[in-house]
Amino acid sequence: MWERLVEEAPSFFSYYNVIFLLKAALATVALSAIGCLLGVLFGTLLALLRLTSAAVVAPFRWLGILYTEIFRRIPFLVTLMLVFFAVQLSGNDLPMFGVAAVSVTLIASAFLAEIVRAGFESVHRNQWDAAAAMNFGMLDTVRYVILPQAWRIILPPAFGFFVLFIKDTALASQIGVIELTFAGKVLNNKGFSAVLVFGTILVAYFSVSWPLSRLGKHLEFRLASSRHRRS
Amino acid sequence: MPRLVIAGLEACYGSLKVLDGIDLDVASGDVIGLIGPSGSGKSTILRSLVGLTPPTAGSVEIDGDNVDYKDAASVARLRDRLAIVFQQYNLFQNMSVLQNVMIAPTKIKKRPSAEVEEEARALLAKVGLGDKLDRYPDELSGGQQQRVAIARALALRPEILLLDEVTAALDPELVSEVLDTIRVLAREGMTMLIVSHEMGFIREVSREVVFMDAGRIVERGPPSRIFDAPTEPRTRDFVSKILRH
Numbered sequence A: 001m002w003e004r005l006v007e008e009a010p011s012f013f014s015y016y017n018v019i020f021l022l023k024a025a026l027a028t029v030a031l032s033a034i035g036c037l038l039g040v041l042f043g044t045l046l047a048l049l050r051l052t053s054a055a056v057v058a059p060f061r062w063l064g065i066l067y068t069e070i071f072r073r074i075p076f077l078v079t080l081m082l083v084f085f086a087v088q089l090s091g092n093d094l095p096m097f098g099v100a101a102v103s104v105t106l107i108a109s110a111f112l113a114e115i116v117r118a119g120f121e122s123v124h125r126n127q128w129d130a131a132a133a134m135n136f137g138m139l140d141t142v143r144y145v146i147l148p149q150a151w152r153i154i155l156p157p158a159f160g161f162f163v164l165f166i167k168d169t170a171l172a173s174q175i176g177v178i179e180l181t182f183a184g185k186v187l188n189n190k191g192f193s194a195v196l197v198f199g200t201i202l203v204a205y206f207s208v209s210w211p212l213s214r215l216g217k218h219l220e221f222r223l224a225s226s227r228h229r230r231s
Numbered sequence B: 001m002p003r004l005v006i007a008g009l010e011a012c013y014g015s016l017k018v019l020d021g022i023d024l025d026v027a028s029g030d031v032i033g034l035i036g037p038s039g040s041g042k043s044t045i046l047r048s049l050v051g052l053t054p055p056t057a058g059s060v061e062i063d064g065d066n067v068d069y070k071d072a073a074s075v076a077r078l079r080d081r082l083a084i085v086f087q088q089y090n091l092f093q094n095m096s097v098l099q100n101v102m103i104a105p106t107k108i109k110k111r112p113s114a115e116v117e118e119e120a121r122a123l124l125a126k127v128g129l130g131d132k133l134d135r136y137p138d139e140l141s142g143g144q145q146q147r148v149a150i151a152r153a154l155a156l157r158p159e160i161l162l163l164d165e166v167t168a169a170l171d172p173e174l175v176s177e178v179l180d181t182i183r184v185l186a187r188e189g190m191t192m193l194i195v196s197h198e199m200g201f202i203r204e205v206s207r208e209v210v211f212m213d214a215g216r217i218v219e220r221g222p223p224s225r226i227f228d229a230p231t232e233p234r235t236r237d238f239v240s241k242i243l244r245h
């Protein structure tokens, strides 16, 4: 088998295939980045919404909770199909990459909302009391008091989610987005050996995911040592 | 002349009514000692006053301004004039001692940082923590944390200071350092509402002592009368029990 791989490699790593794979990797990275970044943004907003108590925002709060609870519970593929058919029904000509981007954002926002909320809740209630008594508003309290304490609780599960999430963007191949998994199938269908093709795909996924995990560890370490804590 | 007039104050936790018609006047420079058995509602009075546990009935007036606890702006004005020190200190864990004292004056009251820092350093020196500015709360003893909490409250330049059992969580040898700090404030004319189980201390610093039980004020009067000649059986019972310790 080894000999076959060596024999096949030059034609597999042809200029066109490499470009094809790089573009696919770019799609995977882009979907992951969109999901993670927008997910952090919207997830945090949803977690903040949940902290409000004003009656006027109550309907939004409930919608936010409903959304979070639903989208964390349905399979990614179902979300993807939902968005796909919703876009088709609305007669919108959003490209498939757009459909996938919307789906990953919906999914990541729901999961990250829950992770951020749990982080906020890990901070003792008396910190809220002290801040409120000194006239901190909700956003000031979160910014100066809650978030700095919640980071260390939020980061590990958030990066854990990012890592799982990168591989789940493979589902976009189901609607024809040319990302890494899709590219693997195409090249395999062209007759290249599965070991060579999917071995390459594996390395590609790993080289996206690994640096992200390292970044997570680095941030955790930075936060832990930014304050020498006596135990 | 800050004057706090509390009338018919009620507060609930869920369906449990824990304050049942509290009337209390605090004049400028007054020191009022609030005593009573555990669970009688002392902490809730302070929490209600600052709107952390909003009153369900009654009125609070400060300098003739009626406080509307449903109106955020009204509560904000009130909180501008009061400061509360919690039994559990409630220091911000992510901030150093100096940052704890400076954060509200700089970020919320938007006062110039240099001026606030000078004042914060002076306050921390006054409570005996001038050498602990860069420490974090979890690196300090209970007594030290409590004194930071007092300095943090004073940095708000409150007209009235609310102190909730500020020595209850402390080891006996740390109690006196915190009480000394409060004595100095009383001498300087700070208006205070003090909840405490330190009867000797309450007797010494208060102009008026208020005894409460089960959400109501049972008896009030000058310390000498409350401690030496209480008229209500419940007060007599409480005072004799606690003084015998």
Ligand SMILES: Nc1ncnc2c1ncn2[C@@H]1O[C@H](COP(=O)(O)OP(=O)(O)O)[C@@H](O)[C@H]1O
Pocket: B013, B016, B018, B036, B037, B038, B039, B040, B041, B042, B043, B044, B045
């Ligand atoms: N967060 C809370 N939730 C429900 N009940 C509470 C809460 N805090 C206090 N209580 C109840 O309210 C009553 C008064 O409590 P508190 O004001 O803390 O009394 P004190 O400070 O005099 O010990 C008690 O019966 C207590 O159990």
Ligand SMILES: [Mg+2]
Pocket: B042, B043, B044, B165
């Ligand atoms: Mg109490």
